[in-house]
Amino acid sequence: MKIALDVDGVLADVIESWLTYSNKIRPSISKDDITNWDFWKKLKINRYDFYEELTSCWKNWNYIPQTEDNLSITTQNLSNFGQVDIVTARESSTDSFVKNWLKLHDVTYQNYVSVIDGPMKADLDYDVFIDDSPLNAIKFLKHKKMFFYTHNHGINTFLIKTFKEFLLYLKLLKN
Protein backbone atom coordinates (compact mmCIF):
# COMPACT_ATOMS: atom_id res chain seq x y z
CA MET A 1 0.00 0.00 0.00
CA LYS A 2 1.31 3.44 -0.93
CA ILE A 3 0.23 6.16 1.47
CA ALA A 4 0.45 9.88 0.68
CA LEU A 5 0.69 11.96 3.84
CA ASP A 6 -0.05 15.68 3.70
CA VAL A 7 1.82 18.16 5.92
CA ASP A 8 -0.08 21.44 6.44
CA GLY A 9 -3.13 20.81 8.58
CA VAL A 10 -2.39 17.08 8.91
CA LEU A 11 1.03 16.87 10.56
CA ALA A 12 1.88 20.52 11.09
CA ASP A 13 -0.58 22.88 12.73
CA VAL A 14 0.52 25.84 10.65
CA ILE A 15 -2.79 27.64 11.27
CA GLU A 16 -1.76 28.02 14.90
CA SER A 17 1.33 29.98 13.79
CA TRP A 18 -0.70 31.89 11.24
CA LEU A 19 -3.22 32.95 13.93
CA THR A 20 -0.45 34.44 16.04
CA TYR A 21 0.71 36.41 13.02
CA SER A 22 -2.73 37.42 11.79
CA ASN A 23 -3.86 38.58 15.23
CA LYS A 24 -1.03 41.12 15.25
CA ILE A 25 -2.16 42.76 12.00
CA ARG A 26 -5.95 42.18 11.91
CA PRO A 27 -8.86 42.09 14.34
CA SER A 28 -8.25 39.15 16.61
CA ILE A 29 -9.74 35.76 15.74
CA SER A 30 -9.58 32.49 17.63
CA LYS A 31 -9.25 28.92 16.48
CA ASP A 32 -12.99 28.53 17.03
CA ASP A 33 -13.59 31.00 14.20
CA ILE A 34 -11.84 28.59 11.87
CA THR A 35 -14.70 26.33 10.93
CA ASN A 36 -13.86 25.66 7.31
CA TRP A 37 -10.82 24.79 5.27
CA ASP A 38 -11.23 28.07 3.33
CA PHE A 39 -12.23 30.15 6.37
CA TRP A 40 -10.15 33.05 5.05
CA LYS A 41 -12.83 33.72 2.43
CA LYS A 42 -15.48 34.23 5.10
CA LEU A 43 -13.13 36.55 7.00
CA LYS A 44 -12.54 38.53 3.79
CA ILE A 45 -8.85 37.81 3.80
CA ASN A 46 -7.29 37.97 0.38
CA ARG A 47 -6.29 34.53 -0.90
CA TYR A 48 -2.88 35.75 -2.07
CA ASP A 49 -2.17 37.35 1.32
CA PHE A 50 -3.26 34.22 3.15
CA TYR A 51 -0.92 31.91 1.23
CA GLU A 52 1.91 34.43 1.44
CA GLU A 53 1.46 34.52 5.19
CA LEU A 54 1.48 30.73 5.43
CA THR A 55 4.74 30.70 3.49
CA SER A 56 6.22 33.23 5.86
CA CYS A 57 5.06 31.15 8.86
CA TRP A 58 7.13 28.29 7.46
CA LYS A 59 10.25 30.46 7.67
CA ASN A 60 9.86 30.07 11.43
CA TRP A 61 9.30 26.35 11.05
CA ASN A 62 10.60 25.52 14.51
CA TYR A 63 7.64 27.40 16.03
CA ILE A 64 5.01 25.42 14.12
CA PRO A 65 3.37 22.91 16.48
CA GLN A 66 2.34 19.36 15.66
CA THR A 67 -1.35 18.64 15.14
CA GLU A 68 -1.05 15.71 17.56
CA ASP A 69 1.47 14.48 20.09
CA ASN A 70 3.69 11.53 19.26
CA LEU A 71 3.73 11.94 15.48
CA SER A 72 7.05 10.16 15.52
CA ILE A 73 5.55 6.94 16.89
CA THR A 74 2.38 7.33 14.81
CA THR A 75 4.26 7.63 11.55
CA GLN A 76 6.43 4.65 12.50
CA ASN A 77 3.23 2.65 13.00
CA LEU A 78 1.86 3.95 9.73
CA SER A 79 4.95 2.67 7.93
CA ASN A 80 4.06 -0.88 9.01
CA PHE A 81 1.13 -0.67 6.61
CA GLY A 82 3.09 0.31 3.55
CA GLN A 83 5.21 2.98 1.95
CA VAL A 84 4.55 6.35 3.54
CA ASP A 85 5.56 9.36 1.45
CA ILE A 86 5.19 13.00 2.34
CA VAL A 87 3.06 14.52 -0.43
CA THR A 88 2.69 18.25 -0.04
CA ALA A 89 1.52 21.13 -2.24
CA ARG A 90 3.50 24.27 -1.63
CA GLU A 91 5.76 26.98 -2.85
CA SER A 92 9.11 25.29 -3.42
CA SER A 93 10.94 27.91 -1.33
CA THR A 94 9.42 26.33 1.79
CA ASP A 95 10.48 22.72 1.05
CA SER A 96 13.68 22.98 3.08
CA PHE A 97 11.74 24.38 6.07
CA VAL A 98 9.26 21.52 5.88
CA LYS A 99 12.06 18.96 5.73
CA ASN A 100 13.65 20.55 8.80
CA TRP A 101 10.34 20.40 10.60
CA LEU A 102 9.85 16.71 9.73
CA LYS A 103 13.32 15.97 11.02
CA LEU A 104 12.75 17.93 14.23
CA HIS A 105 9.63 15.90 14.97
CA ASP A 106 11.24 12.67 13.85
CA VAL A 107 8.52 11.90 11.29
CA THR A 108 9.08 8.59 9.48
CA TYR A 109 8.67 8.71 5.69
CA GLN A 110 10.35 7.36 2.58
CA ASN A 111 10.07 10.00 -0.11
CA TYR A 112 9.39 13.70 -0.02
CA VAL A 113 7.15 14.75 -2.92
CA SER A 114 6.31 18.40 -3.45
CA VAL A 115 3.77 19.62 -6.01
CA ILE A 116 2.72 23.15 -6.96
CA ASP A 117 -1.02 22.66 -6.72
CA GLY A 118 -3.06 20.47 -4.32
CA PRO A 119 -5.34 18.69 -6.80
CA MET A 120 -2.21 17.58 -8.74
CA LYS A 121 -1.68 15.06 -5.95
CA ALA A 122 -4.55 12.94 -7.25
CA ASP A 123 -2.59 12.20 -10.43
CA LEU A 124 0.19 10.59 -8.42
CA ASP A 125 0.35 6.86 -7.87
CA TYR A 126 -0.92 6.38 -4.32
CA ASP A 127 -3.52 4.06 -2.86
CA VAL A 128 -4.44 6.20 0.09
CA PHE A 129 -4.30 9.92 0.74
CA ILE A 130 -4.41 11.49 4.19
CA ASP A 131 -5.30 15.08 3.52
CA ASP A 132 -7.33 17.95 4.90
CA SER A 133 -8.23 19.75 1.68
CA PRO A 134 -11.79 19.38 0.36
CA LEU A 135 -10.57 20.56 -3.05
CA ASN A 136 -8.15 17.66 -3.21
CA ALA A 137 -10.80 15.31 -1.85
CA ILE A 138 -13.09 15.88 -4.81
CA LYS A 139 -10.36 14.69 -7.14
CA PHE A 140 -9.05 11.91 -4.92
CA LEU A 141 -12.44 10.33 -4.49
CA LYS A 142 -12.87 9.70 -8.20
CA HIS A 143 -10.35 6.87 -8.12
CA LYS A 144 -8.69 6.59 -4.78
CA LYS A 145 -9.21 6.15 -1.11
CA MET A 146 -8.94 9.16 1.01
CA PHE A 147 -8.90 9.82 4.69
CA PHE A 148 -10.00 13.29 5.47
CA TYR A 149 -8.10 14.68 8.41
CA THR A 150 -10.22 17.40 9.89
CA HIS A 151 -12.06 18.77 12.79
CA ASN A 152 -14.64 20.19 10.41
CA HIS A 153 -17.41 18.28 8.71
CA GLY A 154 -19.21 18.63 5.44
CA ILE A 155 -17.74 16.18 2.98
CA ASN A 156 -18.49 12.56 2.30
CA THR A 157 -15.21 10.76 2.88
CA PHE A 158 -13.65 8.81 5.69
CA LEU A 159 -13.48 11.49 8.34
CA ILE A 160 -10.72 10.99 10.83
CA LYS A 161 -9.88 13.20 13.76
CA THR A 162 -6.79 11.43 14.99
CA PHE A 163 -4.11 9.21 13.55
CA LYS A 164 -5.14 6.52 16.00
CA GLU A 165 -8.48 6.37 14.23
CA PHE A 166 -6.73 6.15 10.88
CA LEU A 167 -4.60 3.20 11.99
CA LEU A 168 -7.79 1.40 12.99
CA TYR A 169 -9.29 2.01 9.54
CA LEU A 170 -6.15 0.68 7.89
CA LYS A 171 -6.34 -2.50 9.94
CA LEU A 172 -9.92 -2.95 8.77
CA LEU A 173 -8.93 -2.33 5.14
CA LYS A 174 -6.21 -4.95 5.36
CA ASN A 175 -8.60 -7.65 6.58
Ligand SMILES: [Mg+2]
Ligand atom coordinates in the same frame (compact mmCIF):
# COMPACT_ATOMS: atom_id res chain seq x y z
MG1 LIG B 1 -3.19 20.27 3.99
